[in-house]
Amino acid sequence: METLFKRFACEDALPRLHQFIDEELSVLELDAMRDHLDGCDNCAHEHEVRTKLKSVVRRACRDVAPLSLRSKVAARLVELRRAFPEGA
Numbered sequence: 001m002e003t004l005f006k007r008f009a010c011e012d013a014l015p016r017l018h019q020f021i022d023e024e025l026s027v028l029e030l031d032a033m034r035d036h037l038d039g040c041d042n043c044a045h046e047h048e049v050r051t052k053l054k055s056v057v058r059r060a061c062r063d064v065a066p067l068s069l070r071s072k073v074a075a076r077l078v079e080l081r082r083a084f085p086e087g088a
């Protein structure tokens, strides 16, 4: 079958995994990623691991910090903003 996308090697696919998971690639890159993951166990495994990790992180981030902690973080941010006005 004729393909429009350039076939990816692992060194093309791996740096794009993060964007692939976040669906931030162009249509051609998405096709090339799917094609590569279909045929490459290593990258498919890496994709699975990162997808799981992302869902774990997302679940963990859903827990809301207690108000006392949020107040402390907010106060510290104000201090830091004063200390580093340029955001440096």
Ligand SMILES: [Zn+2]
Residues within 6 Å of the ligand: 009, 010, 011, 013, 036, 040, 041, 042, 043, 044
């Ligand atoms: Zn690969």
